[in-house]
Amino acid sequence: MSQPDTPRRGKVAVIGAGFYGSTTAQRLAEYDIFEEVVLTDIIDGKPEGLALDMNQSRPIEGFETRVTGQTTGRSGDGYEAVAGSGIVVITAGLPRKPGMSRMDLIEVNAKIVRDVVENVVKHAPEAVLIVVSNPLDEMTALAAKVSGFPSSRVMGQAGMLDTARFSYFVAEKLGVPAGSVRTLTLGSHGDTMVPVPSACSVSGRPLGELLPAEEIDKLVTRTRNGGGEIVGLLKTGSAYYAPSAAAARMARAVAADSGDVMPVCAWVDGEYGISGVYLGVEAEIGSAGVRRVVQRDLSDTELAALREAAEAVRAKQADVAALLRAGDAALSRFASAKAALSRSCASQGGAGPARRRGPRHRRGRRHRTRRSRSDWMARSPGPRPAGRRRA
Numbered sequence: 001m002s003q004p005d006t007p008r009r010g011k012v013a014v015i016g017a018g019f020y021g022s023t024t025a026q027r028l029a030e031y032d033i034f035e036e037v038v039l040t041d042i043i044d045g046k047p048e049g050l051a052l053d054m055n056q057s058r059p060i061e062g063f064e065t066r067v068t069g070q071t072t073g074r075s076g077d078g079y080e081a082v083a084g085s086g087i088v089v090i091t092a093g094l095p096r097k098p099g100m101s102r103m104d105l106i107e108v109n110a111k112i113v114r115d116v117v118e119n120v121v122k123h124a125p126e127a128v129l130i131v132v133s134n135p136l137d138e139m140t141a142l143a144a145k146v147s148g149f150p151s152s153r154v155m156g157q158a159g160m161l162d163t164a165r166f167s168y169f170v171a172e173k174l175g176v177p178a179g180s181v182r183t184l185t186l187g188s189h190g191d192t193m194v195p196v197p198s199a200c201s202v203s204g205r206p207l208g209e210l211l212p213a214e215e216i217d218k219l220v221t222r223t224r225n226g227g228g229e230i231v232g233l234l235k236t237g238s239a240y241y242a243p244s245a246a247a248a249r250m251a252r253a254v255a256a257d258s259g260d261v262m263p264v265c266a267w268v269d270g271e272y273g274i275s276g277v278y279l280g281v282e283a284e285i286g287s288a289g290v291r292r293v294v295q296r297d298l299s300d301t302e303l304a305a306l307r308e309a310a311e312a313v314r315a316k317q318a319d320v321a322a323l324l325r326a327g328d329a330a331l332s333r334f335a336s337a338k339a340a341l342s343r344s345c346a347s348q349g350g351a352g353p354a355r356r357r358g359p360r361h362r363r364g365r366r367h368r369t370r371r372s373r374s375d376w377m378a379r380s381p382g383p384r385p386a387g388r389r390r391a
């Protein structure tokens with residue numbers, strides 16, 4: 001049980017009180033290091049109800065962090081509750097359904113994330129943003145662009161989750177404690193996830209000494225499809241226990257100015273010979289967000305895969321940035337094209353970055369439908385409230 005005089009500091013906000021957001025808020029509150037955790041959502045009463053429920057667990061779990069729920073409106077009312085937050089975790093957005101790729105969410109989630117970030121910036125201009133909405137790499141880049149924050153203050157959660165999934169699969173396969181396994185994935189949260197075998201070990205022994213290469217490959221494939229496996233089982237909604245554990249750890253590292261090195265989606269500027277892209281890399285996390293990207297020695301194969309992932313992600317992020325200027329109609333066509341492309345890639349058993357970059361004609365259409373950024377921002381249709389899809 002915590003002591004009543006334990007120092008608690010600061011405020012962290014979680015935007016989106018769905019499964020991911022509410023479990024993140026609960027974990028953050030149970031750390032008992034924050035003065036306040038704010039949970040918001042556009043569904044009237046949902047964040048207030050969940051906050052009340054979490055506060056009622058305080059006498060049982062023994063934490064004193066106050067949880068505040070706040071419904072927010074489309075015009076940004078209610079965002080005053082976020083004011084002064086040092087960290088904002090953005091979980092607002094739709095999750096996948098079976099058969100969907102993360103990229104299928106881009107249209108609706110780009111609008112949601114854009115609206116959320118605009119409001120957050122007004123009330124918490126000094127915050128570190130941790131983005132978790134999917135497609136992750138693109139939404140992180142979008143949040144950075146919309147916020148105008150220094151790139152070090154915007155990061156995405158994906159690498160910790162992918163790495164944790166990989167570690168769990170190895171532990172399960174070998175029948176060893178999960179805590180004895182070290183793995184690492186870099187790159188993107190998706191098709192171009194890059195496993196790093198040279199950084200994988202069990203109780204200090206290289207993974208390659210314990211499992212044949214083909215077994216490791218199977219675990220890598222399962223990791224790459226780890227989110228989809230859970231979506232397929234749940235039928236509605238996506239994973240949130242492991243994802244929220246990862247996001248909460250990132251927030252804790254920021255709050256504690258810990259200097260922990262963890263795999264996150266961070267702005268890469270020269271490391272590994274890659275520049276100008278949000279990418280899954282290891283980074284040292286502190287109170288100002290990413291202190292530095294940590295570069296490790298990679299094998300030639302791993303480095304080539306990371307660079308390939310960077311180019312795939314760069315192309316998608318550039319598309320999203322252009323679409324921010326181009327308008328909703330273009331965004332809709334982009335989403336359809338991406339969805340069709342990802343389905344065709346899936347049916348062909350995956351595709352290289354060049355194909356994922358998308359057809360040339362899409363770029364042409366985008367130019368023909370270009371609208372000013374302010375037009376797109378002004379029309380801001382907002383999301384349809386998503387009700388709970390699981391009992």
Ligand code: APR
Nearest residue numbers: 016017018019020021041042092093094095133134383386
């Ligand atoms: N502002 C605040 N909350 C919003 C907004 C908005 N503009 N738009 C939608 N939401 C809320 C919904 O009302 C819902 O409560 O976001 C919540 C999403 O919750 P779930 O549907 O339960 O989805 P969840 O599993 O939490 O996933 C959230 O994280 O992993 C990703 O792909 C996943 O993009 C999805 C996000």
